[in-house]
Amino acid sequence: MNRQFLLAKRPKGLVESSTLELVERPVPEPGDGQVVVRNLLLSLDPTNRVWMNEADSYLPAVPIGAVMRGIAAGRVVASRAKGLATGDLVTGLLGWCDYAAVDAAQVNLVPVGVPLSAALSVFGHIGLTAYFGLLDVGRAKPGETVLVSGAAGATGSLVGQIAKLQGCRVVGTAGGPAKCAWLREDLGFDAAIDYRAAHLHEAVAAACPDGVDVFFDNVGGDILEVALQHLALRGRVVLCGAISQYNAVSPKGPAGYLHLIAKRGRMEGFIVLDYIPRAAEAISALVPWVQQGKLRYKIDVVDGLENAPEALNRLFDGRHDGKLLVRVAKDEAAC
Amino acid sequence: MNRQFLLAKRPKGLVESSTLELVERPVPEPGDGQVVVRNLLLSLDPTNRVWMNEADSYLPAVPIGAVMRGIAAGRVVASRAKGLATGDLVTGLLGWCDYAAVDAAQVNLVPVGVPLSAALSVFGHIGLTAYFGLLDVGRAKPGETVLVSGAAGATGSLVGQIAKLQGCRVVGTAGGPAKCAWLREDLGFDAAIDYRAAHLHEAVAAACPDGVDVFFDNVGGDILEVALQHLALRGRVVLCGAISQYNAVSPKGPAGYLHLIAKRGRMEGFIVLDYIPRAAEAISALVPWVQQGKLRYKIDVVDGLENAPEALNRLFDGRHDGKLLVRVAKDEAAC
Incomplete structure (x- = not known):
């Protein structure tokens, strides 16, 4: 049956x-x-x-x-x-x-x-989402600060590791000390913020002293608001998802969107389906990273x-x- | 003194x-x-x-x-x-x-x-704002639908006229029937929406049946929310200002920002000061348009x-x- x-x-x-x-x-x-x-x-x-x-x-x-x-x-x-x-x-x-x-x-x-x-996961829609979202939509460059929400999640954990492989400073948010420890100790994130424990505004300010060049957002809500407040000049917000809002009866929008004006910032959404024709490009990078133990999932x-x-x-x-x-x-x- | x-x-x-x-x-x-x-x-x-x-x-x-x-x-x-x-x-x-x-x-x-x-105005910061905001940030192309908020304002009225000169379909929002009539009859807008009288959602749907390719926003608040809901595939929101929010004690963010994901949309802020080095480029277009009566202010x-x-x-x-x-x-x- x-x-x-x-x-x-x-x-x-x-x-x-x-x-x-x-x-x-x-x-x-x-x-x-x-x-x-x-x-x-x-x-x-x-x-x-x-x-x-x-x-x-x-x-x-x-x-x-x-x-x-x-x-x-x-x-x-x-x-x-x-x-x-x-x-x-x-x-x-x-x-x-x-x-x-x-x-x-x-x-x-x-x-x-x-x-x-x-x-x-890593060689499928999740890996393509992380790879193209960070590099094609977010255009993360060496030396830049990348903030990732939902960083212990399937996509976020790849985004952070790929950002590290690009030479970025990487900060992630996750729920609970165990996930934060995993990000820092096993995946090599520069900082991890437990969104349940931390005052987000102060934690992001401390972890991103030069502002956020790329915010890869899986979560929406409070962290999006705070990330916009800390956006660096010409910062990019990559809208991958908004898991905090999917079950909300009245979804919340970021009042901080006005910072996009002052900072000449960009907020952009994408759908991984659009990148299927370019999948080989991502896979040819992702496979050796996984084989060499540089990318874990x-x-x-x-x-x-x-x-x-x-x-x-x-x-x-x-x-x-x-x-x-x-x-x-x-x-x-x-x- | x-x-x-x-x-x-x-x-x-x-x-x-x-x-x-x-x-x-x-x-x-x-x-x-x-x-x-x-x-x-x-x-x-x-x-x-x-x-x-x-x-x-x-x-x-x-x-x-x-x-x-x-x-x-x-x-x-x-x-x-x-x-x-x-x-x-x-x-x-x-x-x-x-x-x-x-x-x-x-x-x-x-x-x-x-x-x-x-x-x-037209040859100063206002003209440069309209020109570069629409063409450089918004990348308006012939045949696209451009929605402008605050369209009877100094910047918005130029944005709409430049968009018409580019071969776009142009819709503006303004306060009151006199301003709307000016947009339609004197400036050649394809449609004008009196935001005080109209149900914005329905009015934008009627005026932009194929969706909004470029939304040039001077206003923020409700019109931004509605424009995001009607964004066309790969639509661009040009954040020029948010006059509805500047006096607000609690500024409002657009819950509709999630449409940027589904539509692969982009919302981008800019500041005209960044375009001063390229001023001649705009002025060389604006001057003949004004001289030929194609651009009115x-x-x-x-x-x-x-x-x-x-x-x-x-x-x-x-x-x-x-x-x-x-x-x-x-x-x-x-x-």
Whole structure:
């Protein structure tokens, strides 16, 4: 059977038990040019929550009654597409389900030797987000100060490490002393700010005495406000996400946006999908960094598709440690 | 005697009678390399209000007890500087006073034949702001939709006309039917929105059916919020000012900034001072446009330096019509 999570209603705030409905459907057959993929690992990302809203974002809202949209990795179990064979490992927008029938053009082959967890994190959408967000949108340069919010998260931790590899001074915010210690001691951040303990304004002032040249924002809310206040001349705010606002009934905007005038600053949003055509550029940098131990990533695997909705909420209160993945099925490729 | 307005205390909200103190001092003597300028026309700009705040902006806050900072035009009455002679007409940060002693490098000679009112508006900081803000920061291209807030103001009215000259579709917001009619009928705007009468969200949707490619913002607040909601893919928000927020005790930030992510949008601030080295580039475009009647500007002259503080407040409630200037002294050059 094919378990599928359908979006049953649009959540207000966190996902609840009534938000998604788990149904059982027959395993699909591939249409012409399609493959059927057995999902092995499902990626949980803050953007999943955004897709549940009624308003379209950079992708259309998930319709009520449709299979929940999600990035996943799995194994081809049936193919009517050229170039893809049974047994191939692929990633793509496969959805919150056991089996997905998709057009071959919608999936990417995972190279032999790349763990599926890496294909869904450092070598996948997360790695591309960090790489292009920091370097292409943020244009971080050696000697500059880079502030990263959600720095212990999947994207933030890569952003900070890539910034260090570029010769930047790197400051991260994270929730709790353990995550802050990991940033400083294991990942080499110059400073880490526990946003739960610190007075953010003073902590950022102390950690970024010359101001913030690039603020890579995953969080929004208070830290965005403070970062704008400390923006250096011609500073750049890279808008990657705003996890503090995704469950808010009344999202908050940064009054400090006026500092963009005084500092000739720039605030810019981006979507990693736009960088897919340039993926090779990032991968050719990311692979040797990982192989040489210069770029580290953590994964946090939750067992069982049925636990995906509850696990998604962990992204919003920090009860996860690294890239959050759901193991949909046991397979040697997804251990 | 030399009347000077000193900043007596920092205003909360609008300027009050106690904000500035009018004192009489001796007419200064020029130091070595200096000129003494008899102010003829004083430019009132929203940024004057920002400079009165305690916090530094792109320029340091005006200290309490100092002569109020302001752009003005006047005639050199004494010179100990090479290249400047008695009788020359100049512009610069001369301040709210009758006479100013300044270094020669701080003033710009007004070319013969250029009215001082034009030197303080279309051919001065206002013209450069409109030209570089729209074309350099906003990168407006033919066929794009440009939305301008404060469109009947000194800067906004030039922005809209320059955008039309670039082949853009141009929509402006202004206060009241008379100003809107002026934008549409005299300046050739494609649409004008009376922000006092219209439901902004619906009015912008109707006037910008393909979304807003460039939003040139002089106002902030509600119109910024709405413009972000209607941003086109890769839209640009040019932050020129936020006149709705300068007197606010708690300035408001745009919750809609998240649309910058979905739309891969950019919000960028700028300061016209940075473009002084490129002034000739703008002037060589602006002069023929004005001469050919393609670019029109209005001035609104208030008589008497003593009226400057009250007149400044008119910028914030729209009780002015065109570039607001104060006639400090009668002179054939400043009629």
